[in-house]
Amino acid sequence: MRNSCLGFIYCLFLLFASFTLMGVASLVAEGWIIFMELYPGFALYRGLYEFAEYALQGNSMGTDGMKWGNMSDSENGMSDVMIIMLLEWLAVLCIAYYVDQIFASGSGKNPKYLLQKFRKKRPSSFRRPSLGRQGSKVFVDMDKPDVMQEREKVEQILLEPTTTHSIVCDNLRKVYPGRDGNPEKLAVRGLSLAIPRGECFGMLGPNGAGKTSFISMMIGLTTPSSGTAYVEGLDIRTQMDWVYTSMGVCPQHDLLWETLSGREHLLFYGRLKNLKGSALKKAVEDSLKSVNLFNGGVADKQAGKYSGGMKRRLSVAISLIGDPKVVYMDEPSTGLDPASRSNLWNVVKRAKQDRAIILTTHSMEEAEYLCDRLGIFVSGGLQCVGNPKELKGRYGGSYVFTMTTSVNDEREVEQMVRRLSPNAEKTYHMAGTQKFEMPKHEVSMANVFQAVEVAKSRFPVYAWGLSDTTLEDVFIKVANSAQEFHTLT
Structure with a gap:
């Protein structure tokens, strides 16, 4: 009509x-x-x-x-x-x-952005104090000393004229407005983080924790509700055009043209990074070889005919071409077979030299292998920061004891554990299988082995095990405690 x-x-x-x-x-x-x-x-x-x-x-x-x-x-x-x-x-x-x-991207630009074109030169230092800090609430729990220490480090960095930190987040916050009767969603709450060059920082967290929202702000897809972040000294709120020149992104979902080959993708993105001539060809070939997409005619095959794992490897190669100083990788190894995953890990390990990498993953093995530091992200907030050994020592200072018996003997197992470690905590119980966390300072491994041998002579023991705390145990413990806290509040 x-x-x-x-x-x-x-x-x-x-x-x-x-x-x-x-x-x-x-x-x-x-x-x-x-x-x-x-x-x-x-x-x-x-x-x-x-x-x-x-x-x-x-x-x-x-x-x-x-x-x-x-x-x-x-x-x-x-x-x-x-x-x-x-x-x-x-x-x-x-x-x-x-x-x-103004309207091309999800957030667009400020209608007055043309006035910013009259800047005489590219800014090279922080703007202090941070505008995001003024008039905004700082969301930090006082019982998290590592998070408080990270915030204090950010405040100190912002007072320095120069820094070796590629990424500095200053009280970064993102709130999505409520729609259709739903309340507003606080996706990122007061994040302060500093990442130096040469470091791979891993972001762990359950689905919906705010990891992708954080990356979306850092790469310019959305604008922060308050606070700001600096990438190589450039403010993501006002200088994003300059940030793009030193940034690489491997998104959670592959953004590829199905009719272009892997080589054509890299040639296109290489030209965007100002690579030309022989330098461009060499960079493309090196990238294809590093992710195992060079041999067998795969490089000249249309991306639409790639498998899911091949597309992920191509996305990683795109994020690294042109020698970016900052790289964001959102679950880069999703859908890869074990051999390709191991090869990709080596690529990322080599790539972090003289650049900062932020990597999100659900694989604890990947996080422990690649990341120099980890941050566990729950309900939009940073719950803890540190290298894998520090986190396991801080949140996992206990042995995990597991024993499987008949249901009738469960009580005797629990009594045995209480004798070994009065402060032991039961973390799992189902159909005769029980799992306990025993503080290391209360128990020795020799006593545990001796107690198990005695138990075997008194009732059938189908299986048992004693292990040190893993990164996965730390993640589950921190995530559950944080989710319970935010549910109560």
Whole structure:
């Protein structure tokens, strides 16, 4: 219905234009005709009309129709039409560019962003104090000394004229407004974090913890609700155009063109990073070889025919081409077979030299192998920060004892554990299988082995085990305690 109405209005416009130019042109002042030509459709119709008139005269008089010399003839008005269309083309081009810059991405730019183009040079240092700190609440629990220490480190870095830290987040916060009757969602709450060059920082957390929201702010897809972050000294709120020049991204979902090959993808992104000639070709070949996409004609195969694992490897190669100083990898090894995953880990391990990498993953093995430091992210907040050994020592200073017996002997197992470690905590219980955490300072491994041998002589023991705390145990413990806290509050 709407298209029919638009078509009817357009037909009326054409009739009006025809009557104006043919029948009543003598009754309409030339100034009004020029005014109407400011509408692009009328100017186009006027030009086509004059071409048609000269063509008809040419057929009847044996001439060639309109020539360049006739363009200046005041009777046809073609000079006015051409000038108006040229000026309109330039004006509409500028307006289209401006609108595209504001509405093209998810967050867009500030409508006043053109005023920022008059900066004389690229900024190279922090802006202190952080505007995000003024008037905003700092969301930090006082019982998290490692998180408080990280915040204090950020505050100290912001006071220094130069720094070796590639990424500095200062009280970064993101709130999604409520819609359709739903309350607003606090995705990232007051995150302060400093990552130096040469470090791979791992972000662990359950689904919906806010990891992807954090990365979306860092790469410019969304704007922070308050606070800010600096990438190589550049503010992500006002200097994102400069940040892009030193940034690489491997998104959670592959953003590839199905009709382009892996080599063509890397050539395209390499040119965006200002690589040319032999340097570009060498960078593309090295990238393809590093992720095992060079041999067997795979490099020239369309990306639409790649498997899921091959697409992930190509996305990692894209994020690293052009020697970016900061790289964000959102679950890069998802869908990879064990051999490809191991090869990818080696690539990331080599790539972190002289650059900062933020990596999110659900694989504790991957986090422990690749990351120099880890941060566990729950309900939008950073719960703890440290290297894997520190976290296991801080949150896992206990042995994990597991024993499987018949249901009737469960009580005797628990009594045995209490004798070994009075402060032992039962963490799992199902169908005769029980798991306990025993503080290391209360028990020795020799006593545990001796107690198990005695237990075997008194009742059947189907299976048992004693292990040190793993990173997975730490993650589950921190995540559960944080989720319980936020549920209660």
